Amino acid sequence: MYWNPAVERLNAKELEEIQERRLKALVNTVYHYSPFYRRRFKEAGVTPDDIKTLADLPKLPFTKKQDLRDTYPFGMFCVPLSQVVRFHASSGTTGKPTVVGYTANDIRNWVESLCRGLVSCGVGSDDIMQIAYGYGLFTGGLGFHYAAERIGATVLPISAGNTARQIELMKDLGSTVMACTPSYMIYLAEYASQMGVDIAEDTKLRAGIFGAEPWSEETRKRIEDRTGITAYDVYGTSELSGPLFTECTERNGIHIWADMFLIEIIDPKTGEQVGEGEKGELVVTTLTKEALPLIRWRTGDITYMESEKCGCGRTHPRIMRILGRADDMLIIRGVNVFPSQIEHVLMQIPEVGEHYMIIVDRREDGLDELTVQVELSERAEIDTTGDILRLEKKIAEKLKSVLNVWAKVEVVNPGTLQRFEGKAKRVIDRRKI
């Protein structure tokens, strides 16, 4: 099933032609309408005339989150506010908030992109979609809302939180698809079993579209084993519009609609493009956005790219699971550690529950100390203190083999680590640098 079969199956050459035409138009527009971009182009010594083919893309300067903060609130907008029909804003927990504006076309294209995604993972007009992403300034709730309505699904706009009510309505109204963060889905499943509700048996839920935070393949397996649903990954950031791209039923990467977005993978240190299949930072140029077009936007997300045609018949390139964020990367005793690597290890160990915390401290002697707290799974069989000590040792050894750095492992009681309703914040960095 396709939402837009003609576009979703264009061949590589046709897609390139569209991209090239749109890139040239974009470069002209931003150069003429935005003092910010004109200044940036001048600093990079490039003019719109230098961009003749897609191969000229690396001549263009990067843009990043800091640029949006520096020009807060409207300095990077390329249309007058009279054409802006909506704002979304980031919470600003890691700095000044950033504001994203949308023209009517921007909203339409955002919805179009996510509609293609929803249909590609088998969501349709028979589905009841429970949207437990936050509504409001966060793009998750409203983004899913309009796309789900557009494809004719029934929307339950419950927003985030109020877990008992989520479960009650899921049962009573027969929700079939859940949209929320993966960590919230795990929490919700736990909460349901405490209420005596088995999601697999007592509800009609069959699929979930989870994102807004990096998660691992092992977490997918745990969600599926626990709830009996099929879990899909979704990608998008507020600057690019919001949730935009999902996996298809092949679940072998997330399709990025090439007629609207031009992607590159770069080495975050050098800024050079890396080869296909190589890990690096995802960089996106928006080809159709009007209010806030982005040229070579540094997403900060680490992934790799696959452009071979997918088994589902779609031709647009795919990015693989987000492996972490360039700025989430922890440097522990000189070693680069991604929280997603830690999750990957933990979720392979059956005695470990779904929740964990990562704590980084700097000792008095100046050495960094990594502590990983994990909840003991209710399934674990523990009779002696040696059982726990052996488990902690086993976890520490597995972490060491993947991370190349020793972590102190602390096993704690089930249900005692913090739960998250929105994006999980599992890293506490107490180092004073």
Added chain:
Amino acid sequence: MIKQISVFVENRPGRLAAVTEVLTKHEINIRAFTIADAGDFGIIRMVVDKTDEAYRALKDAGFTVRLTDVLAVEVEDRPGALNRIAKALGDAGVNIDYVYAFTSEKHKALIIFRVDNKEKAKEVLEKLGVLFKGEIG
């Protein structure tokens, strides 16, 4: 053989109370009780009157709980009673993982063992005529 309940608890104020509160709510009586501690955490081991109910109640409350078969020995509450048993097990090459004891109102002492070789230990204890075969009520 009797059933013992083991519960994993972190070494923090209030964690023991969290366990005993569940037992109190279900009117479960503790017959024997011990905590093995290892720094950041401990393992509570106990023998209770309503084992299955206690197991389910603790599990529902979110604790990591395990049921273990342990040996119980009933001896007179007087000097030398434990020594006789420990020596017999030692002579038979049975290693004791842990042991704890409690006395009952009838001047008898009940000793709980976990050993590495249950079958061998059973044989030794039966020969001494001390293996407890009753119900913990």
